[in-house]
Amino acid sequence: MTRTSSAAAVAHPNIALVKYWGKRDKVLVLPHAGSLSMTLDVFPTTTTVRITPGTAEDSVFIDNVPARGEALRRIVDFLDLVRARTGRRERARVETHNTVPVGAGLASSAAGFAALALAAATAYDACLDPTSLSRLARRGSGSACRSLFGGFVQWHAAHPGEQDPDHASYAEPVHDVHPDLDIALIAVLLQTTPKPVSSREAMQRTVATSPLFPSWLRSTREALADMRAALKDGDLDRIGAIAERNALGMHAAMETALPPVTYRTPASHHLLNHVSALRERGEQTWATMDAGPNVKVLCPATDATRIAAELAAASASPTVIARSGPAATLISQSRS
């Protein structure tokens, strides 16, 4: 019998328009609410998983540097999940190449675990369909489940009373999108150094101690339904307004945790104000932010080059224009 000996996959980051923030189950990585994102066409991550029979341990290289500590542990735990599912025991060598700064709130873990899920499942002959792969990627990093798919993607939370919540929490593409909708997302790279607090720790603290978290969660559930309707109508004004309010609410909730989690820097605040000022001048611009100081700006794709130049000047920082990007794909596979 021939077996797969190695597989390589590529995946892109996604940016949530309705955010995931807070787990109700840390082991299964089940969120408190659903979320909805756009997969980007920039910053791909490529990951190769090569089965290494005869070796006692997994080896992991991130951008050619051997992984250690928490980063290594998360990847080995993930490989253990795949091995448990397939009844295989061989260790593997993982090589991952990012084109986005890691840990700066630019969704590197989403692209990373989506590419790892596809490459590892293929290398270990797990034979999973895209929905099952999204469930698997979720266990590595919640937001990664959305990067298995291209375009707009919704991650289902699974109701608390669900018999099999692992099965009920997966991502799927949102097809009901107005054909004329053409959104760009401009990433303003204010700072690309790793964040001071991991999103894992920050979420936990927010859920446990922020007085604003319950109300943000309620508004997120409404935002999800409103976002679906706005995508269907192709109404960019509504899409932008819902996304910005949801992101600002998430930051308000974490900033009122004990101790506070503050990802927004003076430069982030300056840019957030600038985006509202542009809007007052009649531009269609809305901001969103993740677990880091960088600001991403939504605007019509036709205006993106002009607005990106304006944002670069206002922040003295580089900008990258992204559009809707593709699903994760397998780029090679070899058998022995």
Ligand code: PMV
């Ligand atoms: O998937 P994680 O654990 O890196 O969390 C990501 C959380 C946000 O990026 C802030 C929001 C989201 O929905 O992607």
